[in-house]
Amino acid sequence: MKLVVKQLPLKPSKPLAKLAHDTVGNPHYFDLDRLAGRRLVAAIAEHTGQPIPTRPDLVRALLAESGIVADRLSATVLLFNVHTTGDGPIDRRLRDSHTPVALTLLDLLDQPPTLDAQVLTVVENPSVLEVAYLTGSTQPLACTSGQLRAVDHTLFRLAVHHGVHLRYAGDIDHAGQHIAAIVADTYGAELIAMDAATALQAQQHPPAVMLAPAVLAAPLATYQEHDVVLHRILR
Known part of the structure; x- marks a missing residue:
């Protein structure tokens, strides 16, 4: 997790699944309904001095500010x-x-x-x-x-x-x-x-x-x- 946070903000932006793949070899590792995904959100909130969001659109907005694009296409x-x-x-x-x-x-x-x-x-x-x-x-x-x-x-x-x-x-x-x-x-x-x-x-x-x-x-x-x-x- 520290390795990811040190890279922020990502430039250019990168899909969340691509970030997970490049970090641990599993594109679903940081899925937002998984523990690792929730920990990533919490780590970014702490890193940027913001409260941890719970609403899904606010979670994605927090990630986007750091150059991480959570899935915007399937739903x-x-x-x-x-x-x-x-x-x-x-x-x-x-x-x-x-x-x-x-x-x-x-x-x-x-x-x-x-x-x-x-x-x-x-x-x-x-x-x-x-x-x-x-x-x-x-x-x-x-x-x-x-x-x-x-x-x-x-x-x-x-x-x-x-x-x-x-x-x-x-x-x-x-x-x-x-x-x-x-x-x-x-x-x-x-x-x-x-x-x-x-x-x-x-x-x-x-x-x-x-x-x-x-x-x-x-x-x-x-x-x-x-x-x-x-x-x-x-x-």
Whole structure:
């Protein structure tokens, strides 16, 4: 670890996987979900006199300041019917596409779109965007696909910066409510289709297939694919 820190800041910048390969021969050694990766982040924070970040986008920002580029390509966020006012390549992609557009973290950092002031509904499951596309919805939508990653936080920050009114809807279960609380507390999003009334109405109209008794005995989750939830999201 000391050998890596002594090289900082790296010039030119280097991908995290390349740094790991060149240091120990394993490109996954410093993966951010591994102990060595967390230790690297802590060492760089100490070296630069900054607090240790915990949010994934802030972790990557800390690494980038030292010339280390964590993966910006594999994770994507989906956008559909999102209005833009700029003339950059991402703006044009979003304007010209009639289908959901997958954007990487690199897209949002290198060529960030200029978002028009609008109501943007962010959901947890890509199937909601599929339904929106199939039914001809013109509602601005985005999908962050579950637990929040750097690309998701970056989209939220961009939306707030451009004065977008954020609405967020997730599955009505423990994990979904936890994610929703983070989005609401951090970015001021309005939570929709996650209240007790929505859950109760959905439970009164269960799926057509009867579940096994053991499954029914467990606390019921209400998923976004339920017609009751979809109606409240896409109205």
